[in-house]
Amino acid sequence: MSSRKATNAIPDICLGGTTIAAGTRASVNLPIAELYTHIPATMPVEVIRGKRPGPTLFVSAAVHGDEINGVEIVRRLLAYPKLNNIKGTLIAVPIVNVQGFLEQSRYLPDRRDLNRCFPGSERGSVAGRLAWMFAQEIVAKADYGIDLHTGAIHRGNMPQIRADVADSRTAELAAAFGAPVTINSSLRDGSLREYAASKGIPMLVYEAGEALRFDETSISVGYKGVLNAMRHIGMLPKSRRKPKASVIANSSSWLRAEQSGIVRPFVGHGENVERGQLLATISDPFGNNEVELKAKFDGIVIGRLNLPLVNEGDAVFHVARFGSVDAVEQVVDQLQAEQEQDTARELNHPPVI
């Protein structure tokens, strides 16, 4: 904790029984269900309070315990030197689903998906109790939220924001984040995003990369995006740099394998595809019984199966529809160019390879 004096005008906040004054920084361990070995378990939370008033933002990762790019995004965020001078409060939760993280699993020990269990219940299942605690201790105290995710195991996502852009404050926050694409997505029952919306809290989901893997582009775009969002809501000074464009997709769909077999994919993330274009072939191990997987509409590949083995019906490519495919191409090209420059510049965070 910092020894700075609290600013009288700004009320203290209380998290898990710990009182945190303005101008101080605290690590809080919120108790969660103990492990079945009777070892106590906690969710570690870092709270950074500026001396000056401002909004409260929560940034969370690993709600799905195997989605770890966000854990590194939070680590970089907490090392950002200007955090000492923010307006308002940052609540950073690098690992929400602690039990899933220990098991390298998306789920909780009761096999439930935490992101379908909000708002949860104090006397509910393991997942329900965790959702309840997170909702009460973190979300209810925030004005804005950013939840960091990746694709599922063996499935990669191009860096993207999922948000309800019909809500103007959420749309502005999504635009400020500056991920190359934003997918306008409706609210899923029981999701953290739905719960935040029900409380009037604008919240973004950032999806990038693949479960159980680190990906530098996904981490770096996410880290910069969180800082951009903090500038937008006045926690950090505005940047003189022009905000990056994020192109909004109004719909997306998965292209599925028509037969089981071995996949040879021909397009990657961010690639522009045209209706009827050959995206992959699926055949048996001898190369016989080959079928072609073709794009059903013009769009951009925003997600892809990385494991080249499929059962009939498995989702292989996630393609989004955009008003202007050219605009997305430009944004993707710009992203790649900037990525190379930034990687050289960010010496305090050597890129993960």
Ligand SMILES: [Zn+2]
């Ligand atoms: Zn997830």
